Amino acid sequence: MRPSPLDSTSPLLDLREITVRFGGIQALDQVGLTVGHGETVGLIGPNGAGKTTLFDVISGVRRPNGGTVLLDGGDVTRLSETARARRGVRRTFQRVQTFGWLSVEDNVLVPLDGRRGGGGFAGDVLSLPGRRKREQQRRALVAEVLERCGLAAYAGEQASSLPIGIARMVELARAIAEPPRLLLLDEPASGLDDGEATVLAALLADLRATSGCSVLLVEHDTDFVMRHSDRIVVLHQGSVLAEGTPARIQAEPSVRAAYLGGAPDRDGARSA
Numbered sequence: 474m475r476p477s478p479l480d481s482t483s484p485l486l487d488l489r490e491i492t493v494r495f496g497g498i499q500a501l502d503q504v505g506l507t508v509g510h511g512e513t514v515g516l517i518g519p520n521g522a523g524k525t526t527l528f529d530v531i532s533g534v535r536r537p538n539g540g541t542v543l544l545d546g547g548d549v550t551r552l553s554e555t556a557r558a559r560r561g562v563r564r565t566f567q568r569v570q571t572f573g574w575l576s577v578e579d580n581v582l583v584p585l586d587g588r589r590g591g592g593g594f595a596g597d598v599l600s601l602p603g604r605r606k607r608e609q610q611r612r613a614l615v616a617e618v619l620e621r622c623g624l625a626a627y628a629g630e631q632a633s634s635l636p637i638g639i640a641r642m643v644e645l646a647r648a649i650a651e652p653p654r655l656l657l658l659d660e661p662a663s664g665l666d667d668g669e670a671t672v673l674a675a676l677l678a679d680l681r682a683t684s685g686c687s688v689l690l691v692e693h694d695t696d697f698v699m700r701h702s703d704r705i706v707v708l709h710q711g712s713v714l715a716e717g718t719p720a721r722i723q724a725e726p727s728v729r730a731a732y733l734g735g736a737p738d739r740d741g742a743r744s745a
């Protein structure tokens with residue numbers, strides 16, 4: 474049966490038979506995965522398993538060679554990254570992507586620019602009081618997000634001068650400035666010190682508890698991902714190897730062999 478658009482019973486994200494090839498490399502091979510409304514799904518797997526490629530497909534950076542991306546039951550496979558962002562899909566990157574020449578505050582402000590309203594110079598003159606008010610609202614919203622992300626002290630700093638952990642938090646602040654519907658986090662804890670990891674953990678818990686947003690979390694820190702996910706999906710060599718609750722996945726022999734406990738060697742035996 475074809476899913477109908479905006480079907481409220483659909484999962485928020487429904488990936489069907491996603492295939493991506495890079496020349497001779499099969500990065501993703503008929504991957505199916507769902508993320509429910511308000512659900513946090515941990516996506517784990519060894520280096521090269523295809524996790525970031527899958528994020529590229531979901532966010533619209535990469536068109537898959539085959540398969541379908543459904544958001545709220547509607548087919549978005551051919552929609553641009555911008556169109557998906559408008560539908561509430563936000564992401565952070567494995568290699569942090571901030572606007573290095575802008576301040577931390579302006580980095581978070583950029584995605585809120587759509588709230589400014591159009592009309593050019595004439596619009597500016599005619600609706601100046603309204604615009605000023607909106608500008609104040611945007612700045613207040615940014616201040617609040619920076620505070621939540623432990624970044625208030627960095628508001629005026631140029632993004633290119635930040636250590637990696639802080640830059641990651643800036644990316645996250647930008648992604649949540651307007652409440653996302655689907656948040657894709659690609660190794661958000663990588664490079665964070667203990668204090669920053671604590672802020673990140675609190676933010677994720679808060680997002681899950683209060684915003685109702687769905688999260689797909691890629692993270693090599695196994696403890697972190699198990700603690701913050703409702704369900705885990707394991708990717709291995711471009712295919713889904715297993716999925717289940719964190720407890721089930723941790724006990725799954727094939728997952729332990731492929732990932733948690735070291736990769737299997739050519740004879741299929743587990744290496745240390």
Ligand SMILES: Nc1ncnc2c1ncn2[C@@H]1O[C@H](COP(=O)(O)OP(=O)(O)OP(=O)(O)O)[C@@H](O)[C@H]1O
Binds near residue numbers: 500518519525526
């Ligand atoms: N732009 C590209 N061109 C060619 N091959 C690519 C490209 N991007 C990814 N690959 C290949 O696709 C496969 C999946 O890569 P991907 O980066 O998605 O893995 P990953 O699970 O995110 O790994 P990691 O944990 O190291 O980040 C790998 O074999 C990788 O070398």
Ligand SMILES: [Mg+2]
Binds near residue numbers: 524525526567
């Ligand atoms: Mg990756």
